[in-house]
Amino acid sequence: MLYKGDKVSVLDEAINGVVLSVKDTQVTIETEDGFTMAFAANELIKVNNTSNLMDTIRRIDVDKITKEKEEPKPRSFVKERKEKYETSAPEFDLHIEKLVANKRGMSNYDILTLQSETAKRHIEFAIKNRIPKIVFIHGVGEGVLKSELDFLLGRYDNVVFQDGNYQKYGQGATEVYIKQNK
Secondary structure, three states: OOOOOOEEEEOOOOOEEEEEEEEOOEEEEEEOOOOEEEEEHHHEEEOOOOOOHHHHHHHOOHHHHHHHHOOOOOOOOOOOOOOOOOOOOOEEEOOHHHHOOOOOOOOHHHHHHHHHHHHHHHHHHHHHOOOOEEEEEOOOOOOHHHHHHHHHHHOOOOEEEEEOOHHHHOOOEEEEEEOOOO
8 A cells, every 4th residue: 555655666667756646546646857757556666765774674564464364164065965866967068178189270159159049959858758857067167158058948838947055066957847738
């Protein structure tokens, strides 16, 4: 943090000066030559021209250093509970690296088309074989594949879908439930 009166040096330039004012991240300095210039705070470094050790020690924030050195507490994870009768749903990874050996030469359109056709094939298979639940792993990314998947799943009457289990997949999966007709 820079304050009015601090001696500073500009990074990547041979300019030294004294801070005149600080406004948000904008710092105005007066150079040694008497010019007034403005810089971003991250472009400046504070210069200590004092040999007084006590001045340097007073500037050290002991609480901040102690907090940084503190070991982080281990995070506790709640284990996913499964019912005894519950079977695991088949998972299909739609990442392009899992679908083709080499994606070189494929445009984004080709990749998205292949991914959505693969998803459609798996949905049709699950409906035909009366599989009650499947999971598509699509990743987070920019959300293009997830949007395409949502559009595709919305076209089926007997299909309900939701975001996958966050503990297991994070935000990059969609669970698909297929309603079975008796």
